[in-house]
Amino acid sequence: MKSEYLCTVKSFRMLTPTVFEIAFETDKNLVFEGGQFVSIIIPGAGPKGRDLRRAYSIASAPEARPYELCVKLVENGPGTQYLYRLRPHDTFRVLAPYGDFTYRPQTDQHICFIATGTGIAPFRAIAMSKKFQDNLPNSAICLFGVRTESELLYQKPEEGFQNLKLMNAVSQPSDSWQGFRGRVTHYLQSLGDEYPWLKTQFYLCGNGEMIQEVKAFLAEKNIEKSKIHQEKYY
Ligand SMILES: Cc1cc2nc3c(=O)[nH]c(=O)nc-3n(C[C@H](O)[C@H](O)[C@H](O)COP(=O)(O)OP(=O)(O)OC[C@H]3O[C@@H](n4cnc5c(N)ncnc54)[C@H](O)[C@@H]3O)c2cc1C
Numbered sequence: 001m002k003s004e005y006l007c008t009v010k011s012f013r014m015l016t017p018t019v020f021e022i023a024f025e026t027d028k029n030l031v032f033e034g035g036q037f038v039s040i041i042i043p044g045a046g047p048k049g050r051d052l053r054r055a056y057s058i059a060s061a062p063e064a065r066p067y068e069l070c071v072k073l074v075e076n077g078p079g080t081q082y083l084y085r086l087r088p089h090d091t092f093r094v095l096a097p098y099g100d101f102t103y104r105p106q107t108d109q110h111i112c113f114i115a116t117g118t119g120i121a122p123f124r125a126i127a128m129s130k131k132f133q134d135n136l137p138n139s140a141i142c143l144f145g146v147r148t149e150s151e152l153l154y155q156k157p158e159e160g161f162q163n164l165k166l167m168n169a170v171s172q173p174s175d176s177w178q179g180f181r182g183r184v185t186h187y188l189q190s191l192g193d194e195y196p197w198l199k200t201q202f203y204l205c206g207n208g209e210m211i212q213e214v215k216a217f218l219a220e221k222n223i224e225k226s227k228i229h230q231e232k233y234y
Helices: 078-084 117-127 130-134 184-189 208-220
Strands: 003-014 019-026 037-042 052-057 067-072 091-098 110-116 139-146 165-170 200-206 228-232
Touching: 019 078, 037 078, 052 067, 052 078, 052 117, 067 078, 067 117, 110 117, 110 184, 110 208, 117 130, 117 139, 117 200, 139 184, 165 184, 184 208, 200 208, 208 228
Parallel strands: 110 139, 110 200, 139 165, 200 228
Antiparallel strands: 003 019, 003 091, 019 067, 037 052, 037 091
């Protein structure tokens, strides 16, 4: 059931030049599943001074405290500008938990997570959750798309992705980038015929364009719709 929580900021730090992490505690235990999100109340930022709400996936494991969010700073965005100003001991309010973009264990299946930008957040929460670790799929990969390599998040295994292979796709890399060059959709296509397409569950999170492109490609591959799960950020 959804409740309102009063959150107190424990720490604030920049993860990349434009993405920041807020760690927080709540006034009562917030029980959630990896992949779910909170709806943050932005006081007075709406029309006629009304409150606004913005959704943010919880980026930390359900079992971990403090809770963590990973937020992309959007120029002139009321939600992200509000969060960007928060510092330790400040408080904010959320309604939670929301969403059904959660891991559905099927240990005979493979898992392919596909994220762009901060769309990696729910996959981190899932990958670090007890539910995932106790019900590991046949194999798991996470394709992670960003524009430049400075936007990559959670690259060290101990930052959350020990149990699966994080595969980065950088669409506008510097000359020195050694990894995959191109969009995450191209990376997916490049997996080729050896990939167990028909025995895989696909989870997509991030911008709408990526989600549309990936779904069109998966339709060409005759993947059943029931095997495609999505969370569209914008
Ligand atoms: C279920 C759900 C979960 C979400 N979880 C996260 C999360 O964990 N982290 C996060 O940063 N955002 C997340 N978002 C997006 C978030 O809710 C806001 O839309 C975003 O932070 C912008 O809010 P704003 O008020 O600052 O700007 P707005 O004025 O609302 O948006 C301005 C524009 O910014 C662009 N934009 C929105 N989100 C992003 C983004 N993440 N990256 C790049 N451009 C963007 C869009 O073009 C949008 O039209 C989530 C959205 C949904 C629906």
